[in-house]
Amino acid sequence: MKRRQAIRRIGMGLGGGLLLPPFLDSCATKEPAPEINFDGTIAVIGAGAAGLYVADILHTKGIKVSLFEAREQIGGRVRSVRNQGTDAYPIIPKLSSDFPLELGAQTIHGSDSIFGKIFTDYQLPTIEFPSSSFAYVMDNTAQLGTAWGSDPDYVAASNFRANLKSYAGSALSVLQASQSAGVSARAANIVNATTANPYGSSSERMGIGALGENETLKTHDGKFLSLKSNPMQDALISRFSNIQQFVQLKTPITSINYGAKPISLTAKDGTTYTADKVIVTVPLSVLKNNLITFTPSLPAVNTGAMAKFGFDACIRVILEFKKNFWGDTTGLIFGSNGIPEYFSYGMGRSQFNTTLTVTVCGPRAAQLSAMGDGAVDAILSDLDVLYKDANNQGLATQFIRLDITTLERIYLIQDWTKMDYILGGYSYPMPGTKNSDRKSLSTPVNNVLFFAGEATDVSGEGGSVNGALASAERCAQEVIDTIQKGL
Ligand SMILES: Cc1cc2nc3c(=O)[nH]c(=O)nc-3n(C[C@H](O)[C@H](O)[C@H](O)COP(=O)(O)OP(=O)(O)OC[C@H]3O[C@@H](n4cnc5c(N)ncnc54)[C@H](O)[C@@H]3O)c2cc1C
Incomplete structure (x- = not known):
């Protein structure tokens, strides 16, 4: 039986620490799932709710993860006033x-x-x-x-x-x-x-x-x-405190060559990284505006579905x-x-x-x-x-x-x-769009490229933190399935 980790205080900047265990209680009381044998690394693009959670699930199964976050802090669209500096927010x-x-x-x-x-x-x-x-x-x-x-x-x-x-x-x-x-x-x-x-x-x-x-x-x-009384961002930071060590902040990824083996990722400053599978969790706006170049280009099933959602x-x-x-x-x-x-x-x-x-x-x-x-x-x-x-x-x-x-x-x-790397609010369905279009949007490509994030949620919660977290669970399972099938 996995022992529940001791409760500890985690420093969280201006918001003050929350007194939280690093894992959900519910996870802590369950038998740990068998470790997944995988020698490679999964790169996760974006460290909002979806990116952090999908990385957390994979990490707890023994899979090596590496997260790239464009902005200066984790949380994405969960961003609390108390966690911001006065340079950007002098008020x-x-x-x-x-x-x-x-x-x-x-x-x-x-x-x-x-x-x-x-x-x-x-x-x-x-x-x-x-x-x-x-x-x-x-x-x-x-x-x-x-x-x-x-x-x-x-x-x-x-x-x-x-x-x-x-x-x-x-x-x-x-x-x-x-x-x-x-x-x-x-x-x-x-x-x-x-x-x-x-x-x-x-x-x-x-x-x-x-x-x-x-x-x-x-x-x-x-x-x-x-x-x-707690900032939401602190709650996310604490919940995923075990993942923070794998996050590289201020590292916008501008291109992903998933045709290469290993996959090659290029950051805005020209640095390249490699990974065996990649999970993209960036806001839909980033994909719709082609701020990440994919090689080969994304399949029509994904891009066609993208066009059915707005991001205003x-x-x-x-x-x-x-x-x-x-x-x-x-x-x-x-x-x-x-x-x-x-x-x-x-x-x-x-x-x-x-x-x-x-x-x-x-x-x-x-x-x-x-x-x-x-x-x-x-x-x-x-x-x-x-x-x-x-x-x-x-x-x-x-x-x-x-x-x-x-x-x-x-x-x-x-x-x-x-706001760079967000560029709007959240995904919404245009007239005629169906929930199955979110499924198409999240279709994995060649067993190496996966999608999570609120826009890809298929549980009825798109556009919310619930949706982002649910998409992470769905995506983690997809990744694990390919690993278990040796793909
Ligand atoms: C004003 C507002 C109010 C909202 N109110 C609610 C609410 O009350 N309740 C609710 O449930 N939801 C609400 N939402 C929606 C909710 O915040 C989002 O659905 C959720 O936080 C999205 O999580 P995510 O992980 O999918 O995306 P994000 O949180 O956006 O995370 C994606 C991350 O990817 C990063 N990124 C982007 N491009 C790159 C790149 N090229 N390389 C590396 N990293 C990159 C971004 O910086 C970001 O951190 C609100 C959103 C907004 C904007």
């Missing part, structure tokens, strides 16, 4: 939120999901945001779903979201499907905010068929959670206010005119529940991105329409927190579209 010392803020993934879907289980096993406290805390906007008014009650337009939008499963296989866009379901223009922003933006784009660009199919595949309890602009803005004017019990605000999602990130975890995080994907994110710091003015104006004082003056502009010396507004913009 950090001025932020007053007394809870971890996230630049990328900020919620966990399903307490018993693959990602949720990591937090359960490590006993990391989480906060649940119940649907009763969700507010929706129509007629420039934001109010909780219960307050909209039987308003027919609200009910139509809400039923449309609840019936997503029934659209499995449809070739329509979310917008087209909602219109045929009778959702009025008055509630169109709610549909966009609940059924497109969280999946990576806007309702006219998002295909509903694959979203419906995903709903039929999900097996977790669907709870909507976030970590109460995505932006996160964190705003701190002097006062909560949106309501202490309001967790999320969906569907304003300009911003699909406001998240009251301090709700339930701090008496200072005065922070809003904004997440926008798709064409609207591209517009905000083009505005630079002007995006903050656009967001405040959007909020001012919803929340006013007795003199009809917008509350957001009045209550945005200011730096006491410079009187500058306190906010942080994370523009993922401008």
Whole structure:
């Protein structure tokens, strides 16, 4: 029986250490799987959730792994404010939120999901945001779903979201499907905010068929959670602490010659590396933009599937206010005119529940991105329409927190579209795309080239950390199968 490793404190920079064992408890109590005999090395490109997990699985089976990460830290699109330096983020010392803020993934879907289980096993406290805390906007008014009650337009939008499963296989866009379901223009922003933006784009660009199919595949309890006091990136770093030693940071891979034996990898600085098999876990944007040259070219099955998924602009803005004017019990605000999602990130975890995080994907994110710091003015104006004082003056502009010396507004913009090696938010299915297209996208090539990462998930969780982790399990099995068959 494998002995459970002693719990130890792992240093994790600004986020402070989590007290975690390096392996999942569930793994630690199981009989170890037989070691796989393989003399070669598996190169993993990208050290986000998928890359770290696939490397971890292979490493625990005794297979030699070597990870190449383009950026300066591991985690990919799981990136926490506390883990960033002030050179890149000079606003950090001025932020007053007394809870971890996230630049990328900020919620966990399903307490018993693959990602949720990591937090359960490590006993990391989480906060649940119940649907009763969700507010929706129509007629420039934001109010909780219960307050909209039987308003027919609200009910139509809400039923449309609840019936997503029934659209499995449809070739329509979310917008087209909602219109045929009778959702009025008055509630169109709610549909966009609940059924497109969280999946990576806007309702006219998002295909509903694959979203419906995903709903039929999900097996977790669907709870909507976030970590109460630990940065998500720290949780990943700790969970995969045994893999960090194999990661080479600041090493973007620009070409992979998988026709050669051994396979030859070239990094941006011209250094070459060799490996016997390669797992590519980079964001779909990197592949779609041909930022890695493959020799031979990737087969049509992979590239054809790639074209069926979008990877749009995505932006996160964190705003701190002097006062909560949106309501202490309001967790999320969906569907304003300009911003699909406001998240009251301090709700339930701090008496200072005065922070809003904004997440926008798709064409609207591209517009905000083009505005630079002007995006903050656009967001405040959007909020001012919803929340006013007795003199009809917008509350957001009045209550945005200011730096006491410079009187500058306190906010942080994370523009993922401008972030090298990520270049947007996450993969989403275009109209007509099916879950089987994700399978095609991940088809291994010549038993030596494999694909993992959220875009390649076939478990119904594409576009999320759950999807990235599930793809790692699928991919590790594919690699092991080829090794066991002597391929
Ligand atoms: C703003 C935002 C909000 C989100 N919110 C949520 C959420 O609330 N819940 C949720 O579950 N998910 C959310 N997601 C999605 C989630 O973050 C991703 O699905 C998941 O983290 C992807 O993991 P991955 O390993 O597939 O890819 P990544 O995390 O992107 O990892 C891939 C890695 O490859 C590296 N790379 C790229 N090119 C190269 C190269 N040429 N050579 C070497 N390395 C390279 C990248 O730097 C990156 O580190 C959000 C994403 C964003 C952007």
